[in-house]
Amino acid sequence: MLYLYFKAFHIVFVTSWFAGLFYLPRLFVNLAQAGQEDEYRRLLVMSGKLYRFMGPLAGLALILGLVLWLGYGVAGGWLHAKLALVAVLIGYHLWCGRLLADFASGSNRKSHIWFRYFNEIPILVLTAVVILVVVKPF
Template identity: 55%
Template sequence: MLYLWVKAFHIIFVVTWFAAVFYLPRLFVYHAQTEDAPGNERFRIMERKLYRGIMTPSAVLTVFFGGWLIWLNPAWLDQGWLHVKLALVAGLIGYHVWCGRLVQAFAEGTNRRGHVWFRWFNELPVIVLVGVVLLVELKPF
């Protein structure tokens, strides 16, 4: 029964983390196109609140509950699919940190990337999501 509760909370926080991971770069797209001071300030506030208030806590709780699941099922550590999944999660954490640096660059007014770059940047977590879901469900290794 504990396993199901931990798994449910892991999934809940994965969903909220990915929602933020998909939305924050979309805000970057619009922010990069904004030229007026009130619009820039509005995006700075939205980006900061999303990153600090939703995205980072969701990431921390996702990793916490995921670690708890591994602790409840240590045999998974012998399975290749988990190693690949953890590598993808590590990549997503790197992406998360990169997003934090971009939030800071926009806040400081030092962003030099255009909206087209951010549109491509926004697609990277899709690869991680597809990979993680397929690995967890199919356990191919």
């Protein structure tokens, strides 16, 4: 029974983390297009607060995932692929932090179009992870 609670909260925190992974790059699109200083500062504050909030969500999702994996014997080849994709998501999260720092320092040189493509990475990874977890193809 406790396993189901861990699983449920893992899903909640993964979903919450993904909300940030979807929204933060969208804020980057708006930052890259911001025409007025007030708008830029407002978007920068929003992005910073969101990024800081995403860290604990990611941490809790990862901790609960580890509990499920190590404490309850969740295993299979699909899990190795999922863990590789989780590593990609952690890298993406950290890359977002680097991009945010570029905006904060005024050194961003990427266009809003680049950020529109960058924004699609999490949905591709999420799709692959869900297929791996549900279908367990190997």
